[in-house]
Amino acid sequence: MTSTSHDPVQLLRDRFISAMRAALGPDCPPDPDPLIGPARNPKFGDYQSNAAMPLGKALGRPPREIAQQIVDHLDLAGIALPPDDSTIAGPGFINIRLAPDAYAGLLDALDTPDLGVEKPAAPETIVVDLCGVNLAKQMHVGHLRATVIGDALARIFERLGHRVIRQNHVGDWGLPIAMVTAHVADLARRGTIDLDKLTLDDLDTAYRAAQRDCSPDRRGLEAVRRYDLGPKAEAELEEQVAGAEEALERAKQTLIRLQSHDGATVAMWQRIADVTMSACHAICRRLHANVPPESAAGESTYRDELAGVVDDLVNRGLAVESDGALVIDLKDAGIAEPLLIRKSDGGFLYATTDLAGIRRRVQKLGADRCVYAVDARQGLHFKQAFAGAIKAGYARKPDGSDARLEHAAFGTVLGEDNKPFKTRSGENVKLSDLLDEAVVRAGEQIKEKNPDLPADEQRKVAEAVGISAIKYADLSSDRVRDYVFSFDRMLMFEGDTGPYLLYALVRIRSIFRNAAEQFGVTESDIDARRPGFALDAPEERALALALLQYPGVLESTAEALEPHRLCTYLRTLAEEFSRFFQQCPVLKAPDEATRGARLRLCRLTGKVLGDGLTTLGLIPVERM
RNA sequence: GCGCGCGUAGCUCAAUUGGAUAGAGCACCUGACUACGGAUCAGGAGGUUGGGGGUUCGACUCCCUCCGCGCGUACCA
Numbered sequence: 001m002t003s004t005s006h007d008p009v010q011l012l013r014d015r016f017i018s019a020m021r022a023a024l025g026p027d028c029p030p031d032p033d034p035l036i037g038p039a040r041n042p043k044f045g046d047y048q049s050n051a052a053m054p055l056g057k058a059l060g061r062p063p064r065e066i067a068q069q070i071v072d073h074l075d076l077a078g079i080a081l082p083p084d085d086s087t088i089a090g091p092g093f094i095n096i097r098l099a100p101d102a103y104a105g106l107l108d109a110l111d112t113p114d115l116g117v118e119k120p121a122a123p124e125t126i127v128v129d130l131c132g133v134n135l136a137k138q139m140h141v142g143h144l145r146a147t148v149i150g151d152a153l154a155r156i157f158e159r160l161g162h163r164v165i166r167q168n169h170v171g172d173w174g175l176p177i178a179m180v181t182a183h184v185a186d187l188a189r190r191g192t193i194d195l196d197k198l199t200l201d202d203l204d205t206a207y208r209a210a211q212r213d214c215s216p217d218r219r220g221l222e223a224v225r226r227y228d229l230g231p232k233a234e235a236e237l238e239e240q241v242a243g244a245e246e247a248l249e250r251a252k253q254t255l256i257r258l259q260s261h262d263g264a265t266v267a268m269w270q271r272i273a274d275v276t277m278s279a280c281h282a283i284c285r286r287l288h289a290n291v292p293p294e295s296a297a298g299e300s301t302y303r304d305e306l307a308g309v310v311d312d313l314v315n316r317g318l319a320v321e322s323d324g325a326l327v328i329d330l331k332d333a334g335i336a337e338p339l340l341i342r343k344s345d346g347g348f349l350y351a352t353t354d355l356a357g358i359r360r361r362v363q364k365l366g367a368d369r370c371v372y373a374v375d376a377r378q379g380l381h382f383k384q385a386f387a388g389a390i391k392a393g394y395a396r397k398p399d400g401s402d403a404r405l406e407h408a409a410f411g412t413v414l415g416e417d418n419k420p421f422k423t424r425s426g427e428n429v430k431l432s433d434l435l436d437e438a439v440v441r442a443g444e445q446i447k448e449k450n451p452d453l454p455a456d457e458q459r460k461v462a463e464a465v466g467i468s469a470i471k472y473a474d475l476s477s478d479r480v481r482d483y484v485f486s487f488d489r490m491l492m493f494e495g496d497t498g499p500y501l502l503y504a505l506v507r508i509r510s511i512f513r514n515a516a517e518q519f520g521v522t523e524s525d526i527d528a529r530r531p532g533f534a535l536d537a538p539e540e541r542a543l544a545l546a547l548l549q550y551p552g553v554l555e556s557t558a559e560a561l562e563p564h565r566l567c568t569y570l571r572t573l574a575e576e577f578s579r580f581f582q583q584c585p586v587l588k589a590p591d592e593a594t595r596g597a598r599l600r601l602c603r604l605t606g607k608v609l610g611d612g613l614t615t616l617g618l619i620p621v622e623r624m
Numbered sequence: 625g626c627g628c629g630c631g632u633a634g635c636u637c638a639a640u641u642g643g644a645u646a647g648a649g650c651a652c653c654u655g656a657c658u659a660c661g662g663a664u665c666a667g668g669a670g671g672u673u674g675g676g677g678g679u680u681c682g683a684c685u686c687c688c689u690c691c692g693c694g695c696g697u698a699c700c701a
Contacts, residue, residue: 037640050643053681063681090644091681134701171701299701325699336627336697343699350701379628380696411629412694449663477637480629482694489636493663495649496637503663510661518660556640568638571648582656582665589660624663 006109006116007551008047011079012036012096016049016070023069027059038549045095046080046545052092063092070094078102103544104533111530111604115611116551117160124368125163127361128154131291132374133280134171135298136180136203136272140428141413141421141485142375144287148474149410150373151289152563152617159615160558165365168280168291169357170298172273175347176211178255181269182247183210185254188268195271200279203272214251216244259303273298283431287467288619302356306348309356310341318392333387337380341388354385359394362403369404370395371561376409376480383407408561411482413474421485439466441491442499446624449493453623464619465499466491471617472498476567496571498618504574505613508606509622511586515599518587526603531596539580540601546576550608554615563616570612577605 016034035050052070056063067088076082081097088094098106110116130150133139139147150166157164171177183206187193193202221237223229257265277296284291310326313319319326324344330337341352361367372382386405389395395402415421423429443462446453453461473490477483493499515521535541546569553569586602589595613620 035640035643040640040644044644048644053643056681093644174701176701323698327698338698340698345699347699349699351698353701376629377695378701381701383628409629418693445663450661481637482630484636486636489650492650497649500649500663503661507661507664514660552640560641564638565640568648575648578664579666581660582662585660587660623661 006106008079008098008106008548009036009038009552012047012049015075015079016051019070019073019075020051020055022073024055024059024066029055029058038545039095042542044086044089044093045097047096047098049094049096052088052094056092064088067092067094098545100535103535103541106548107533107535107544107601107604108530110548110550111600111607115608116548117554118551119161123162124157125165125366126154126157126369126371127165127167127365127367128157129167129169129357129370129372129374130154131168131280131284131289131295132171133168133276135177135276136184136200136207137276138200138204138428139280139283139431141431141434142428144431144434144470145410145413145474146373146375147284147287147289147291148471148617149408149479149563150371151287151291152471152475152566152615153371153373153408153558153561154290155615155617156554156558156563156566159611160554165361165367166291166295167297167357167361168295170273170277170296170300172276172298173258173300173303173353175251175255176207177269177272178258179210179214179247179251180207181258181265181272182251182254183207183213184272185265185268198271198275200275203275210247210251213247214244216241216248283435286432286435286463287471288617297357297360299350299353302353302360305356305360306352309352309359310348313341313392316392328388328391330384330387330391333391335384335387337384339384339388351381351385351388354381355389355392355394358385358389358405359392362395362397367403368397369406371406371408373408373410376411379407379409382409406561408479410479414482414484416484416486418484435467435470438470438487438491439463441487442466442469445491445493450624457623461621461624464621465502465624468498468502468613468618470498472501472567475563475616476571477564479562479564499624501570501574501609501613501618502621502624504577505606505609505620506622506624507581508577508602508609511599511602512606514587519595521599523603523606526596526599529596531593531600533600534594534597535601537580537584539576539583540598543573543576543580543601543605546573547604547608550612566612566616570609570616573605573609573612577609 013034013036016036017032020032020034021028033051036047039045039048052063052067055066059066071083071087071094074083079099079102081099086095128150131143131147133143154164154166180203184193187206188195217237217240221241224234224237254265258269277293281291281293310319313328314326319328319341322338325340326342327338327340330339339351340349341355342348358370361370374382389405390402395405397403413421421429439462442465443458446458446462446465469490476496490497491499493503512523535544549569553566557563557565584598586595586598589598610620
């Protein structure tokens, strides 16, 4: 497999594979992996191969001997310095230092419109489950993660040239939704609310009221009777229980009417859906998360498929009865807990819907890969649903293989007290309030640090910085871990934060504003003339090495479904740029050639940084 | 009970998936042509990677065991 890549890792990989084949002959594995990566420590070189040690183990020979053999057959012409005494080190590391004149060529090759990211040979269709709002409920921090992480993953796939289909699996069906529908209908009938001016706040309140009204306090009633707390308390609770049972019954009737497409009931439900979804889409737009209306694929859209799914599973003997319910046994997949697909009362469960969801994604949407950005607490559920879907053949692709089904699980957002992020009274924090506060705080800092910014730009910048800060805080640590939500930390303008990354880009923009003023040179001039890279200073070479890693980082981020890798990379890139910027004068460079070379380096850094930030879903600005 | 996840510097987090002397940021200390945006940079200090055992050339990473925290464990989604 030859590569036309300009990514040094790929180039070195090809050279190493040839060398390994030549050096080891029949001992060489059929698909040798040279294990090339950026050098762990710059003092050893720029890149390293770790292939000799595992080979030594496999062949039962000293790894250094194997390393020597590989090096003897290694042709590094045009890429790296020829091997010397320090090439093989330690137990058998092979260290590579790029040839000084290779840097410029590699960077020049990277400086294409797609920044070295090659179109995939076979683009995949990847369905990303994200956002997952519920009808009649405010979005909160949980939705923040599902939206921000899901959108970032989707953007990364898109950036790599895959076909991405976003699915907002809206919780818009079932008894809880029927409860709130019935409740809102009641309120409307009594004239307590105005349907024309219905807000999500109204619905959120109604949702909780409906939940309460439909939960009979039987334990309370028992307790009152057991401890004989008096006829008054007993009567109150009896009334509560009776009322709740009645409300629950009405909700069930409402659900039946919904299922049978009763006009007035459906209209009420639709009104609730419209209000919820327009609020959801407004928040997503504000978050710069691409969750368009057409990505909505609520549970309701599966309602007519569920009976078919269950019949199918029963007919094929995959689902069996157990205690009156229907289950799929998954012991052969190593899962003790069976997957419930129908309740003993005949109702379907969310697993049923998710099976139908997988079937639709793979069979109808053509998914090669289904990614679910969903809370880690759903781990067992997805393990079961995936195993069940595979067992049922719902994940089978036309070529006979199974689509990849992956749960991009994320941890809980915690408050400063290390407990799940809630208000003091134990309520979920509204996502919109959270965004507001981040923006206000960002605005205060911007006003202080850059008072000359016109007021309207200040507002725009504060919005971008505040939102980016929240998103970066959510994306920058390992997905599955819980993290503590702290405005103070995420909005620091230094350190590992969104604002710091935005700032690095702002400095580059500023250089070009000055370059235009002082020398009449613009970014598009640099793009057109493409002045040669110089890369004499160590800071320039370090920055160049960082830039060259970009395509590889995007790949590994997509493979692992871990946006924090891209975050870490961008922060390192920003740091390398700051070092370069500190050490190497650009506009005050000693001569015109150096100035041009450094402007070109700034330009390319700006492109990669800007591209990376956008790919994560952050919002770059010109000034801040 | 069983299962899953987590435990790394005072704090918040990384570690190319088994590689070299475990790295960053905050906070702390010392410096930087009086600043191409200092919202920066250079340096210092800070560690028995929860404990113990094992696997091997090599372990934060894999296996066993114990401790602590969180979550999940069939008719809610």
